[in-house]
Amino acid sequence: MLHTVPDPSFQCRQRLAESLRREQMDWALIGAGPGFSYFTGRRPIITERLLVLLVSAEGEACLLAPLLQAPLYQEIEGVEVFTWADGEDAIARLAEILNRNQPQRIAVNDEFYSGFLLPLQAQSTARFLRGQDVIDAARCQKQPEEIVGLQHAAKAIDRVWQRFCDSCGALAGQTEFALRDRIRHLMQQEGFSEISWIDVGAGANGASSLHHGSEKVIASDEPVVFDFAGCLDGYYGDICRVAITGNIPADYQALYDIVLHAQEAAFQQIRPGVSAESIDLTARRIIAQAGYGDYFTHRTGHGIGVAAHETPWIVKGNVQPLGLNMVFSIEPGIYLPQRWGVRIEDIVIVTAEGAQRLTQSPRLIVVIDAAAEAVSYAN
Amino acid sequence: MLHTVPDPSFQCRQRLAESLRREQMDWALIGAGPGFSYFTGRRPIITERLLVLLVSAEGEACLLAPLLQAPLYQEIEGVEVFTWADGEDAIARLAEILNRNQPQRIAVNDEFYSGFLLPLQAQSTARFLRGQDVIDAARCQKQPEEIVGLQHAAKAIDRVWQRFCDSCGALAGQTEFALRDRIRHLMQQEGFSEISWIDVGAGANGASSLHHGSEKVIASDEPVVFDFAGCLDGYYGDICRVAITGNIPADYQALYDIVLHAQEAAFQQIRPGVSAESIDLTARRIIAQAGYGDYFTHRTGHGIGVAAHETPWIVKGNVQPLGLNMVFSIEPGIYLPQRWGVRIEDIVIVTAEGAQRLTQSPRLIVVIDAAAEAVSYAN
Numbered sequence: 001m002l003h004t005v006p007d008p009s010f011q012c013r014q015r016l017a018e019s020l021r022r023e024q025m026d027w028a029l030i031g032a033g034p035g036f037s038y039f040t041g042r043r044p045i046i047t048e049r050l051l052v053l054l055v056s057a058e059g060e061a062c063l064l065a066p067l068l069q070a071p072l073y074q075e076i077e078g079v080e081v082f083t084w085a086d087g088e089d090a091i092a093r094l095a096e097i098l099n100r101n102q103p104q105r106i107a108v109n110d111e112f113y114s115g116f117l118l119p120l121q122a123q124s125t126a127r128f129l130r131g132q133d134v135i136d137a138a139r140c141q142k143q144p145e146e147i148v149g150l151q152h153a154a155k156a157i158d159r160v161w162q163r164f165c166d167s168c169g170a171l172a173g174q175t176e177f178a179l180r181d182r183i184r185h186l187m188q189q190e191g192f193s194e195i196s197w198i199d200v201g202a203g204a205n206g207a208s209s210l211h212h213g214s215e216k217v218i219a220s221d222e223p224v225v226f227d228f229a230g231c232l233d234g235y236y237g238d239i240c241r242v243a244i245t246g247n248i249p250a251d252y253q254a255l256y257d258i259v260l261h262a263q264e265a266a267f268q269q270i271r272p273g274v275s276a277e278s279i280d281l282t283a284r285r286i287i288a289q290a291g292y293g294d295y296f297t298h299r300t301g302h303g304i305g306v307a308a309h310e311t312p313w314i315v316k317g318n319v320q321p322l323g324l325n326m327v328f329s330i331e332p333g334i335y336l337p338q339r340w341g342v343r344i345e346d347i348v349i350v351t352a353e354g355a356q357r358l359t360q361s362p363r364l365i366v367v368i369d370a371a372a373e374a375v376s377y378a379n
Numbered sequence: 380m381l382h383t384v385p386d387p388s389f390q391c392r393q394r395l396a397e398s399l400r401r402e403q404m405d406w407a408l409i410g411a412g413p414g415f416s417y418f419t420g421r422r423p424i425i426t427e428r429l430l431v432l433l434v435s436a437e438g439e440a441c442l443l444a445p446l447l448q449a450p451l452y453q454e455i456e457g458v459e460v461f462t463w464a465d466g467e468d469a470i471a472r473l474a475e476i477l478n479r480n481q482p483q484r485i486a487v488n489d490e491f492y493s494g495f496l497l498p499l500q501a502q503s504t505a506r507f508l509r510g511q512d513v514i515d516a517a518r519c520q521k522q523p524e525e526i527v528g529l530q531h532a533a534k535a536i537d538r539v540w541q542r543f544c545d546s547c548g549a550l551a552g553q554t555e556f557a558l559r560d561r562i563r564h565l566m567q568q569e570g571f572s573e574i575s576w577i578d579v580g581a582g583a584n585g586a587s588s589l590h591h592g593s594e595k596v597i598a599s600d601e602p603v604v605f606d607f608a609g610c611l612d613g614y615y616g617d618i619c620r621v622a623i624t625g626n627i628p629a630d631y632q633a634l635y636d637i638v639l640h641a642q643e644a645a646f647q648q649i650r651p652g653v654s655a656e657s658i659d660l661t662a663r664r665i666i667a668q669a670g671y672g673d674y675f676t677h678r679t680g681h682g683i684g685v686a687a688h689e690t691p692w693i694v695k696g697n698v699q700p701l702g703l704n705m706v707f708s709i710e711p712g713i714y715l716p717q718r719w720g721v722r723i724e725d726i727v728i729v730t731a732e733g734a735q736r737l738t739q740s741p742r743l744i745v746v747i748d749a750a751a752e753a754v755s756y757a758n
Contacts, residue, residue: 114487
């Protein structure tokens with residue numbers, strides 16, 4: 001589905017041009033994907049047809065679009081639109097535009113298809129370089145309008161979770177798919193134009209961080225892991241929480257508390273200048289010290305903005321320092337195969353003093369009572 | 380959403396290996412996308428994490444997957460699974476696997492991200508070549524199980540359209556978005572696990588082949604163009620039809636009849652050995668002869684299978700001969716800016732004698748009566 005994206009795109013392109021000059025790049029080449037949204041303010045249609053934004057080191061911008069899509073990308077301040085029609089050689093057209101100023105080095109964004117890049121390389125003497133640090137990294141530090149958009153999405157995600165817990169009735173006896181469908185319905189009601197995923201994993205199914213639900217009927221005393229994300233008015237929200245009907249097994253509560261501790265410690269570690277990997281290490285150390293290091297099988301978090309996943313990556317090896325107004329997830333987990341899993345995910349923003357959570361849902365296991373359909377939070 | 384794909388994947392990989400040998404390629408490198416589904420029988424999760432299938436000219440296959448996704452890709456006959464964990468260098472791991480047998484030429488599928496290809500090129504002395512003709516073209520000629528899957532999807536699309544026309548009531552007075560939501564609901568009821576698009580364009584909005592709907596309230600005597608597509612059990616269906624409440628303006632009927640003629644003539648032209656572009660030319664000639672050549676702004680059709688759009692492209696410049704069991708759309712259109720548009724789309728399969736339509740919905744404007752909510756077809 002199409003939706004508009006708030007448009008600070010002119011300023012974004014000027015900052016990109018500065019980065020290009022600093023890195024001695026002549027062009028940035030940005031294919032259809034979140035980067036295109038960010039630098040144009042228009043959400044692209046991603047298809048097999050070539051659609052690309054070009055930004056020069058001088059700050060000039062143009063885009064090359066399929067003729068039939070051209071109306072979607074008109075009237076972007078300072079962006080000239082070139083088109084190609086079905087049956088024409090789109091790559092030759094792109095090469096012609098790029099080669100005009102005899103470029104030496106061209107930065108390419110990650111999502112640009114190899115099917116476009118390979119024939120383009122054959123039609124240009126320029127060096128094509130991975131532009132992640134120049135192009136994609138520009139999206140890290142959020143502008144004021146973007147922060148508003150991310151807060152808006154986070155609040156809507158919180159409302160979906162609250163309304164779900166209030167209305168779903170006893171989890172026990174329902175299937176994972178039925179719960180997924182209820183969340184989808186609530187997300188649509190809240191105005192999400194894209195649903196990125198809705199993962200519902202009960203009991204052992206919660207031991208995979210990628211379980212998309214099944215016909216499994218949920219039992220009493222069985223913890224259920226919910227993770228859902230989507231796009232609202234151009235910005236993404238994402239959350240992970242656990243709920244249960246019946247009693248929380250003591251073993252599970254103990255596991256949960258370790259993850260809660262790790263999540264809180266990672267959150268407290270955040271401040272400008274601290275490296276992304278140090279946040280990951282903080283969460284990982286606590287889980288490892290509790291004896292579950294081998295069962296925390298993914299990075300601690302990911303940036304979020306005009307994409308559900310974007311830089312900064314909160315992962316070992318990423319020495320990038322965190323900066324003011326970066327927005328990302330903190331979502332440590334423990335997954336015991338054939339048994340169960342825990343993950344707690346919040347979206348947070350880096351502030352001058354440390355960090356704030358955009359996600360406001362309580363971080364406790366939600367106990368949904370079978371009889372009264374009343375919701376309580378386990379302490 | 381995940382769903383399984385019927386698995387003729389072992390045979391597919393063997394045919395691919397033959398093509399690689401014929402083209403003197405050492406490896407095919409297939410990123411997350413429809414090609415991955417086709418050659419593994421598993422639908423990939425497309426993210427920023429490297430997931431790739433490798434098929435050698437000897438027919439050996441392996442895949443490199445993110446550790447946390449690995450459970451999704453286990454137990455594919457004849458495919459060894461390697462993993463990489465968050466924080467590890469996935470590209471170095473891929474280069475290590477590829478470089479083992481000192482390859483000279485590596486075919487890359489179109490959807491592989493440049494963000495993976497560029498650093499890989501720097502870590503290998505092999506030549507990376509666009510693999511479209513070797514890899515993606517393999518999907519053209521459908522296997523028996525695939526034809527069953529495509530028939531199944533086409534019938535479900537027909538049922539959605541029929542049920543929509545039977546139940547939507549008068550179009551006049553409703554918004555485009557309301558009609559879109561009704562179609563979405565029916566598609567979900569029919570079991571579509573992915574909705575690719577639902578375009579609803581009334582009056583002048585029908586003059587764009589990419590109008591995704593709006594809050595516009597539909598008027599009486601205003602033609603509405605509907606185009607929707609989605610994935611059912613691993614295969615895609617796609618249709619375009621027109622409906623109206625009230626009377627069909629004589630000018631519109633005349634325009635519609637030209638497109639209907641072009642669509643039928645293109646369909647009649649199909650047989651094994653005829654070039655893809657000749658089908659496009661047939662439709663285009665009829666529309667041009669009627670004086671609307673400049674208003675048919677896109678190719679005549681696209682292949683369909685494990686992707687909504689795939690080869691063969693029914694477009695000028697594609698001299699590829701059509702072959703038995705190729706499946707594609709035939710969807711000529713006329714778009715008069717600020718006025719209205721017409722498009723009629725069927726999915727067809729090439730047979731020994733010519734072609735058959737998988738789409739069975741009547742190709743006439745559906746008149747939905749305001750009073751009786753009765754549906755009739757205009758002749």
